[in-house]
Amino acid sequence: MINLIYNEQLKLLRKKRLYVIMVMIFILVSLFTYAQYKQTNELIEKMGHVNWRVQLQQKIVDTQNRLNSTNIPNDFKQTLKIQVSQQQYYLDHNIDPAAPGAPTFMRIFIENAISLLLPLLVLVIASDLVSSEYSNGTIKLLLTRPVKRWKILMSKYFALLLSISLILFCMALFSYLISGLIFGYNGWSLPMITGFKADGNTLNTTGAYTIPLWKYVVIEYGLAWFVGVVVGALTLLLSVLIRSTAAVMGIMLASLIAGAILVNMVSSWHSAKYLFMLNLQLTHYIHGTNPPITGMTLGFSLIVLLIWLVISIIFSFAIFTKQDVY
Amino acid sequence: MNKKIILIFTSISILSAFICFLGLFWAVFDKHDTIQSNKRVDHVNSEEKKNSSNTVHIVALGDSLTRGIGDDKGKGYVGDLKDMLIKKSKKKIQVTNHAIGGQTSSELLKQLKQPEVRRQLRQADIILISTGANDLFQGGAALDHLNMSYFNSIEKRYLVNAKHVYSTLRSLNSHATVFHIGLYNPFIDLEQSKLTSKMVSKWNVDNANLTRDYKKMIYVPTFDLFQLNVNDYLYSDKFHPNTKGYQLIAERVVSLIVFHEEGK
Secondary structure: OHHHHHHHHHHHHHOOHHHHHHHHHHHHHHHHHHHHHHHHHHHHHHHOOOOHHHHHHHHHHHHHHHHHOOOOOHHHHHHHHHHHHHHHHHHHOOOOOOOOOHHHHHHHHHHHHOOOHHHHHHHHHHOOOOHHHHHHOHHHHHHOOOOOHHHHHHHHHHHHHHHHHHHHHHHHHHHHHHHHHHHOOOOOOOEEEEOOEEEOOEEEOOOOEEEEHHHHHHHHHHHHHHHHHHHHHHHHHHHHHHOOHHHHHHHHHHHHHHHHHHOOOOOOOHHHHHOHHHOOOOHHHHHOOOOOOOOOOHHHHHHHHHHHHHHHHHHHHHHHHHOOOO | OHHHHHHHHHHHHHHHHHHHHHHHHHHHHOOOOOOOOOOOHHHHHHHHHHHHHHEEEEEEEEOHHHHOOOOOOOOHHHHHHHHHHHHHOOOEEEEEEOOOOOOOHHHHHHHOOOHHHHHHHHHOOEEEEEOOHHHHHHHHHHHHHOOHHHHHHHHHHHHHHHHHHHHHHHHHOOOOEEEEEOOOOOOOOOOOHHHHHHHHHHHHHHHHHHHOOOOOEEEEOOOHHHOOOHHHHEOOOOOOEOHHHHHHHHHHHHHHHHHHHHHO
């Protein structure tokens, strides 16, 4: 088994795809850091100084003004209302939710990457794990070895898990190192508030508690990892089913992008909450943002994703072990 | 060589997987029930007071007038005022605008309870407020109830709120000058302008009388500014001032501020 996994790792690294992903993450993080830096500078210019409390209060007032505008859709209004009460809560407890620093940047980066960027990178790895063996014809060499088929697929799963972990590691490392150059490397112990419950119009703060930022970041990366695993497993299932890398890519891309679009407009279509792509923004629950459909919670999303994960694993093993190879 | 790289990559991946799994575990099972405030307020406050001698802190509160709705440039009289003050004074001007469009006097009272707003008011050198327009006009709906008895009941309620607002401001900050921007009559060109103008003037007089009970509190009249050619100074909604109209208000307030600084 170890040898099989080693073999898969060798193939992955030979394909240089992991390096490409690392370079991509590096460039993206640099871009985001620069953008953030520009934004802070502009804020300083506009507001005169950088007292976060003044800024946050200003943000609250700005949002309240937007709320008063009549042409905002109702569900967006709810999101804004939740946002205002959350910001007010932070302000009342004298905690800066966006204190500048590399750890805060890491947090913001993963919150933005979890629903699209991270799944895309996972997709790049997972989409041809199986299908490329077919298109290259190497599947026959692999399957004629005296190894059980499920073991081969299992080794591919492990290699995928390792790659996803590596991608997240690179995201964390690069965003820490690069943004730290500008924002400083401190701030791991800053308090963050979590445990908000956003239901409909109001923000329930009774269960709220503070945790240090480092723990907050670890939790968010953990959730991102889970999202990566689910997307990876689904892609692998498609890769087993379809055998064409381009088609796998196309289907997964379409569903991910559809998810990103749907999130903004499904508030009244309740059964959509069982789609995996609407449950990818797990960090929102930690953060306390209004969910796309009322009634969705962290536990709900995790269970939905888990069901998709289990089903795709069962199907991919069942199909891969029975499939005719020619 | 190749084997080494693979081993390194694999071990990093395994390590990272463990950390992520820990995070996932925490996300699901970790529960706390304490919330502690960050107690650095006093420290920060003293720091801010040190720099404040060189800067003029202006805090603006109120409704859409202070927000600047109707100004194409989006500045409103507060923004114009800032620009004019920067030209006139060598001091740094720092403005925070907490105005919310559509705010009534009772909503303003609620806003005055927020700790951050209170903190900033304590540090302010100049406080600008505009309130009352939404109490009186209710966004134009008042035109349907044009009678004096209805007006009197609204005004009575408003004056109680206004008194509350003023005393809150004074208890928070006794040294800042407060400028309350008065009402103008946006309906002066419409039917029954006599009645509406009478209402607005009475409102202004009563409100101005109220401000006299407090030190350094000035009720800035705007009624006359919009009395002639009202349509030249109104935005296309015929309710809010336009860029020119805001400029007029700003000029008036600026002249008062400079006068006040010289008087010191």
